[in-house]
Amino acid sequence: MRTMHADTIIEARWVLPIVPQGVVLEDHALVLREGRIALVAPTAEVRADWTADDVVSLPNGLVMPGLVNLHSHAxxxxxxxxxxxxxxxxxxxxxxWPAEGKLMSPEFVEEGSWLAGLEMASGGVTTTSDHYFFPDSAAKGLRRAGLRCAVSAFTIGFPSAWAKTDEEYLERALDILETYKSGGMVRATVAPHAPYTVSDATLARCAELSEKYDAPIHMHVHETAGEVADSIRDHGVRPLERLQRLGLVNDRLISVHSVHLNDADIAMLAAAGASTxxxxxxxxxxxxGFSPIAKLLAAGVNVGIGTDGAASNDKLDMLGETRLAAMLAxxxxxxxxxxxxxxxxxxxxMGGAKALHWDAEIGSLEPGKAADVIAVDLSGVEALPVQDPAAQLLYAAGREAVTHTWVAGELIATQKQSRSFRGNISAESLQSVARKWQNML
Amino acid sequence: MRTMHADTIIEARWVLPIVPQGVVLEDHALVLREGRIALVAPTAEVRADWTADDVVSLPNGLVMPGLVNLHSHAxxxxxxxxxxxxxxxxxxxxxxWPAEGKLMSPEFVEEGSWLAGLEMASGGVTTTSDHYFFPDSAAKGLRRAGLRCAVSAFTIGFPSAWAKTDEEYLERALDILETYKSGGMVRATVAPHAPYTVSDATLARCAELSEKYDAPIHMHVHETAGEVADSIRDHGVRPLERLQRLGLVNDRLISVHSVHLNDADIAMLAAAGASTxxxxxxxxxxxxGFSPIAKLLAAGVNVGIGTDGAASNDKLDMLGETRLAAMLAxxxxxxxxxxxxxxxxxxxxMGGAKALHWDAEIGSLEPGKAADVIAVDLSGVEALPVQDPAAQLLYAAGREAVTHTWVAGELIATQKQSRSFRGNISAESLQSVARKWQNML
Structure with missing residues (x-):
């Protein structure tokens, strides 16, 4: 076979492709070319057939698709x-609100989003679905950090520095949808803030925009018990039922939070093909409160994970968020x-990628998809011994173990931890002690 | 004033002494001498009065007492x-159990505890209260890592490599209590495994040993709903009531887990001065399930935090554990x-220190106490801007931000993270962007 040339080859101890689900490949390599995954194959085969400008060898590394943060206010x-x-x-x-009132401007959003993008990049997030004022500035800041993003064609029933009236919000939303309709590294979602802050008329208009632009609907829904009670008081129905009547409950809906759901709500989301x-x-x-994640998964609802904004979290840490999601469920x-x-x-x-209708491009390590890839080092004392790489990625390694983050084949962040202990113990000596006991099992 | 000489001076941007509670000191320094805290004072004053073999300057660092892991199986x-x-x-x-069956030996416990000790040390834990077989080997491993520790005079109603019968467990427990009764860097707890695995007779004997040695009782209590139901079936009472009758519910009890508590259980723990x-x-x-932490705190029960063992967690990460504890409560x-x-x-x-009756020595930064101190860097992009150092230590910084861990004045672990982003952005430039917006508030 003729030798082929790639931009980057990543040789990893473990590859977690996500699709097919449940698989961990050992000693495999990823071949990246023109921002895409050209091949996932055993390292020995890749070495025989390919050369590359850059070969990254990760003998203790796990490689997986970049994390998709499905809800941020960067x-x-x-x-x-x-x-x-x-x-x-x-x-x-x-x-x-007073702080936002003082600071809100395109520059604030761009610089804040840039810092958030760097935080996310070094922790393994490659795509974020943002929800905020001045979404074009958010896109600039997130792109400056190297992230792929969806930004929000945002509406809320209150005046802000971004828009004053429902009509102005909708005009600006339309601009955003037009600006990003061609795809590429930035896409747009239709983003009414929440059922309790947006009028019926504007929600109906959002439903139309979502259909016209085939854009996801990115909305806070059923976050608090009070929101559900108020809707019953004010509209006679639960928020999801109101949204359904207004045409927003369909396979483009990303129902963010979805904490207070009864069985009928879950069935409605499942029947609609909606995501949470x-x-x-x-x-x-x-x-x-506590979102019924096990019930949502059992009902077949597509579930993604989001960090929310740093004001209420305060970490944009998708690995940590996913760990907590698993334990809490x-x-x-x-x-x-x-x-x-x-x-x-x-x-x-993939859950996030599907919710964003971006799963033809991102969410898994499959040939032809974008090269949004991260590497996680599992040789630290926190992860030893590695008996189940996927489980230990989720439960033992933290975002600090993410060593490389590539978006569309570009290395946007690297991170390395150096440690020393009393007695100058080498990392290798710790690994060999752990391995000794692992080998006795 | 005559210049005095210390072993180590730690100059920090922020000092969180824990006692008095709620205080964050700015631009203060700690003076460490002979393994103890000699002074906590404004850096300018310390510089005027003291010299030291080692001066550690932390212009972006928060210094606080080392974390006390109140329950580990290292x-x-x-x-x-x-x-x-x-x-x-x-x-x-x-x-x-099969894995433990294959591996259990003094060497297994020592080496496993050593690795766990290193994991804890680099994440800011300075003391752990361990609960396991071969506690003398656990002490060796934890001390090799540099940690202060309490180890378990352990009993369980099943044969193991450590002991075969109740009598043998109690003999070995007595040995452990004798070995460590003089204090120092290792202490012992009386550690019956759980109400459902230890007989009435042995529990009563444990109560006597705890009293005789003035040793805390370190025990899994009310962890699962099943355990409570089984006790009612088998003993006619809830486990805590049975323990009370047998003399174990007092101010030496550390009731680990305490998940399934009714109001009477909480009142009993509070009245006894017990810890959870x-x-x-x-x-x-x-x-x-979910421990009722807010109710326990409101009732005045002393609450400490523990990681449990890596088999069920899988991180010995006290900062992360405490963050989750706060959010979940x-x-x-x-x-x-x-x-x-x-x-x-x-x-x-302090919660852990008090539970261990070790609070005269550890748990806060007070002159005369042991120099168990950690430093956390708050200049990373994850923590910017620093508007509330204590809140951001808990919610935004992770264990990876712990830069220094001292136990009894000895620097047992250091850790440093190096990052790079596309465009070679300096850490300082990120900090100045964050500060610009912070200054407008």
Whole structure:
């Protein structure tokens, strides 16, 4: 066979392609060419057939698709740390909204989104679906950090520096949808803030825009018990039923949070082919409640994972978020077999990609897809011994173990941890002690 | 004033002494001498009065007491990763117990505890209260890593490589209590495994040993709903009531897990001056349930935090555990004002120290106490901008941000993260962007 030339070859101890689900390949390599995955094959075969400008060898590394953060407010990195432990409404009215009021501008959104993008990039996020004012500035900041992103054609029933009236929000939403309709590295979602902050008329208009542009609907839904009760009081129905009547519950809906769901709500989402975005840290910290993830998975609803913004989380850490999602789902269901390692790693990658209707391009390591790839080092003392790489990626390794993040074949972030211990112990000596006991099993 | 000489001076941007609670000192320094904290004072004053062999300057660092892991099974680091997603009994009977059966020996416990100790040390744990077979080997391994520790005078109603019969367990427990009774860097707890695995007669004997040696009682209590139901079936009372009758519910009790507590149980623990150890990751991952932390705190029960073992967690990450504890307590209570930042950081340090009756020596940065100190860097992109150092230590920084860990004045671990981003952005330039917006608030 003639030798072929690639841009990058990544040789890894383990490859977790996500599709097919549940598979961990050993000693495989990824061949990246022109921003895409050309091949996933045993390293020996790749070495025989390919050369590359750059060969990255990861003898202790696990390679997987980049994480898809299905719900962020990236610019809110700049208001991180404000108002811990306050009641929700005090937190919003005395801290977050005044801060946003003072700072809001295209520059604020661009620079905040850039910092958030760097935080996400070094922790293995390659795509984020953002939801905020000045979405074109968010796109600039996130692209400056190297991320792929979906930004929000945003509407809310309150005046802001971005728009004053429903009509103005919708005009700007239309601009955003037009700007990003051709795809590429930035796409747009139709993003009415929440059922309780957007009027029926505007929601109906959002449904039309979503259909016209074939754009996902990115919306906070059923986040709190109060929101559900208020909707019954004000509209006579639960928020999801109202959204259904207005034409928003379909396979383009990304129902963010979805904490307070009854069985009928779950059945409605499943029948519609809708997606949910689970943000467990935010739901816990804001005392919103517990999303029934095991029930949603069992009903066949597509589940993605999101970090929410740094004001309510305060980490844009998709690996940590997914770990918590898995653990919490087990406790909520009272069943350790719920929310398996492979289901949850799928949610954090393909789940998000499918919700964004971007799964033809991203979410798994399959030839032809974009080269959005991350590498995680499993040789640290936190992950030893490696008896189940996928489980230990999720449960033992943290985002600090992400060593490389590629988006469309470009290496956008690298990270390395150096440690020393009393007695100057080498990393290799720790690994060999762990391996000794592992080999006795 | 005459210049005095110290072993180490740590100059920090922020000092979180834990006692007094809720205080963050700015631009203060710690003076360490002969393994103890000699002084906590403004850096300018310390510079005027002191010299030292080693001056550690941390212009972006927060310094706080080392974290006290109130419940570990350190050697189980060597069985990490086994049996993810199995039902609890299958996990134990097909994975964990057979693995322990094959490997159990003094060498296994020492080496596993050593690896766990290194993991804990680099993540800011300075003391761990361990619970396992071959506790003298656990002490050796943990001390080799540099940690202070309490080890378990362990009893369980099943034969093991450590002991075969109740009598033999009690003999060995007595040996352990004698060995470590003089204090120093290793202490002992009386550690009956759990109410459902230890007989009345042995529990009564444990109560006597605890009293005689003034040693804490380190025991899994009310971890699962099944355990409570079984006790009512077999003993006619809930486990805590049985323990009370046998003399174990007093101010030496560390009731580990304490998931399934009714109001009477909480009142009993509070009246006795007992402590609980909260292990939220383990409780979620094993689908045990949700400990009522807000109620325990409100009742005045001393709460500490523990990681449990790597088999069920799988991170010995006290900062992450405490973060989850805080968030989860809010969601369980339905109240964002529960489990405040300062309450939870207290739990992770002084809470553990008090439970171990070791708070005269460790748990806070007070002159005269042991120099068990950690430093956390808050200049990474994950923590910017620093608007509330204590909140951001808990919620935004991870264990990877721990840069230095001192135990009794000895630097046992250091850690440093190096990052690069596309465009070769300097860390300073990120900090200045974040600071620009922070200064506008």
């Amino acid at each position: 610019a809110m990195n700049l208001v991180r740390g404000l108002g811990a432990d306050l009641p929700l409404m005090d937190w919003l009215t005395t801290k977050i 975005c689970h943000c467990p840290c935010s739901n816990l910290k804001l005392a919103s 087990k406790a909520v269901a009272g069943d350790t077999t719920s929310a398996t390692v492979h289901e949850m790693l799928y949610a954090a990658t | 050697a189980m680091n060597l069985v990490r990763g086994l049996g993810a997603d199995l039902p609890l009994m299958d996990w134990l009977t097909t994975k964990i 150890c909260h292990c939220p990751c383990s409780n979620l991952k094993l689908a045990s 809010k969601a369980v209570a339905g109240d964002t004002t529960s489990a405040t930042v300062h309450e939870m950081l207290y739990a992770a340090t």
